[in-house]
Amino acid sequence: MQKDIKRLSLILLFMPFALWIVVLIALPHVGMVILSLQEKIAPRVYQYSLHNYIEFVNEPIYWNTLLRTGSISLLVTVLALLIGFPVAYYIAKIAGFRTRNGLFLLCLIPLWVSDLIRAFGWILLLRETGIVSGLLQWTGILGSPMEFLYNDAAVIVGLVYTVILFMIVPLVSTIDGMDNSMIEAGYNLGGNGFTVLRKIIIPYAMPGIVAGCIVVFMLTAGSYLTPILLGGKNSSWFTEQIYDQFITRYNWESGAAFGFLLLAFTSLVVWLGLKLSGQSLSSTVAKS
């Protein structure tokens, strides 16, 4: 009797989970892959073929865009880690108790400000009539207005800006759990600052580093607004290609193929990252 009730409640609890994963995640992705394998041979007539993927391979613009998106995303991830780690370490270990809470709060409060507003802020700062150009003219460094938007540097700065808090927050949580005596022991055993960082702090912070890197990489590779608004027409971002195929050209088959390629590419990078660092999804992303 008791056992039956337990079983029943387990099944009841499993239902929403199964519905969510099957209907909203699994089936749509299967459907997307099937669609990507179809070729239109006449109006309303389709046949299975690799046509959409072959087109991707044959058209350098497409795979160049994917490679570009991937490499810029990796660069942004590395930059976010390099810039964010010292800030996270300061918040978790150097700052006094009060400052620490205050600074962490300063990271948490703007966490959910939309990409759109962030990009808009950068536009107002960097464009020809913007604040940076104005300030530089006022100080006499620039003779005439200068455009800082619509180049790769602007896109990279904007992307790092958009995602860096998603790097810092998990890092702070991980480093915060580290016992100070571990660091002291490292110094007492004769290690210098660099050795302690490399042998003690970084290994300890690894789950946080990997979690931050995964989330940041996925957010960057999948971002749409920041590259388009800050990079302009020629930003060549892969999500833009997907949008173009789906909405502008109404070529869903090819759009689905592009979507699958982006998913496969990002999953591969995340999988490699997990393998190389010896972590798993549940030990990293789930903890942050």
Added chain:
Amino acid sequence: MINQNKDRAFLWVYRTYVAAFFVFLAGPLLAAGMFAFNDSLFPALPWQGFTLDWFFNDTEPKLGMFHDRRLLRGLYYSAIIATSVSALSVFVGTCNAFLFVRGSFPAKDFFYILMILPLVIPGVILGISILVFASNIASALENNFGMELEFLRPGILLVVLGQFAFVTTITSLVITARLKKFDEEMEEAAFNLGASRARVLRTITLPFLSPALIASAIVAFLVSFENFNTTLFLVGSEAPLTITMYDRMVKVGSTPVLNAVSFFLMVGSGLLALLSVVVQSDKAKSKA
């Protein structure tokens, strides 16, 4: 002595770096916010004096955001969507938490990974896969049974489902973390005192979970409100605010009314984020 000076110099440089980081963090947000109060038709310097027209003025050319019908409608749809996503995802997240903390069933680790997965799927891909899936069902029903199911076409329902698909991972993780800390002996004690299952859930377990429930509801609301990538592919005629803003930015260019909306959203999301942090930290104190 020399060493101490070196340390002090290092700490000073380190502090400057952290301060510079927070200036970098605040810069674009300040730029986006401050021009909401500039008495000018363009969000650019020079400063023309303080005004609240971009919020409250009711005539063109300086139509304030609270008199701009389209923006208000966007705000209204965003609120409806975010509330639905928040309610749905907290409900399913709570079920998931009980499922994974209390339940024991085969392949649990595998299912747990499945639960985390939606968080690392790029939002654009989630959007197109759900769009394709819903359209397939709608077309199949239409062709075979002559049923016109409008709600399976891009519109509010699909936007809610698309956002719910990944927000649920966030709520599940937050609520799971809290439920893991629950001392099951408290429930045992209540059972021994003769309380029913439902009563124990209502008077002991759910109150314990409530900080996590509130915090995850707030985070779900915020994530939904700022979401762009998934929504972009699923949106119908009822466009939420981020889509309306983007549309305005692309078609009309940047106008200070967008600064007013940005300011409004930043203050709103900042306050809600603060609330979610406070709710969760209270629990820590009462536990200690």
